[in-house]
Amino acid sequence: MFLCMGLCLHAQENTPADPWTLYMTPGPFHKLLKGYTGEWNMDVSMWMDGSAEPMKAVMKSTHAMISNDLFLEMNQVGDMMGMPFTARILLGYNNSSKQVELNSYTNMGSGMTTLRGSWDDSKKRAELKGILTDPVSGKTINVRQVVSFPDTRTLLIENYDQSGASAEKKTMEFRCTK
Numbered sequence: 001m002f003l004c005m006g007l008c009l010h011a012q013e014n015t016p017a018d019p020w021t022l023y024m025t026p027g028p029f030h031k032l033l034k035g036y037t038g039e040w041n042m043d044v045s046m047w048m049d050g051s052a053e054p055m056k057a058v059m060k061s062t063h064a065m066i067s068n069d070l071f072l073e074m075n076q077v078g079d080m081m082g083m084p085f086t087a088r089i090l091l092g093y094n095n096s097s098k099q100v101e102l103n104s105y106t107n108m109g110s111g112m113t114t115l116r117g118s119w120d121d122s123k124k125r126a127e128l129k130g131i132l133t134d135p136v137s138g139k140t141i142n143v144r145q146v147v148s149f150p151d152t153r154t155l156l157i158e159n160y161d162q163s164g165a166s167a168e169k170k171t172m173e174f175r176c177t178k
Contacts, residue, residue, distance in 0.1 A: 022095055026069045029093035029100070029119060033072040036155050037063045040176040042076060047171055054173075055081065061176050066090075076174075080108070091147065093119065100126035102145065109135065115145055124149040134163065144168065153178040 040061040045054035059078025066073045071092040078085050087106040094101050094116075102115045115128035125148040131140045142162040149155060155176040162168040 019096070024068065024070070025095070027093065027095060028121075030065075030069055032124075032149065033091065033093075034065050034069060035152055036072060036149070036176075037065055038178065040155070040178055042078070043175045043177070044078075044080065045173040045175075046080070047169070057081075057085070059085065063176075074176075083108070100128060100147070102128055102147065111135075113143065115143060137163075139163065142168075 040063060042059040042061045044057040044059060046057070047054045057078055057080045059076055059080075061074050061076045063072055063074050065071070071090050074087075074089040074091070076085070076087040076089070085106065085108065087104060089102060089104040091100070091102050093099070097116075099116045100119050103112060105112045111133055113130060113132050115130035117126055117128035119126045125146055128145045128147065130143050132143055133139070134141050140163075144160040144162075146158045146160075147156070148158075157172075157174040157176075158170065159172040159174075160168050161171045
């Protein structure tokens, strides 16, 4: 009987955790995101032409962890190009796919952007990729975003676009600071 109990306990110790439990349990990346909650100042640089000086905007961004501390929700408010601007960004880590995922939308378009990519813990940054539709041409644009956490008081999102045979170019930078 003691042998049977010992074998059962040993089997339980070596049984992998339930995949659903792992999928919904915050991990190290989620804990990192939790450090970036609160009120943030946001400096935005936007390059309409790769060689010109960027247009600048100053905004506010409110960050909160939502959905069992699995996602950082960023609500951005300000003025851009002389118009009121709002954006909502969700940033998280998918425990099953092992990828960082970002979803965003703004009041300056009816489309949503979904990006996915890898996390580099040594550099404290994620490189995310996806596509969006150019409202002028109706064609898709390849998007790459680098989301960096240089220190506990800075969150940096750099946006790069590439369409057709054109070279990739940096189009936007969002620098959130406390």
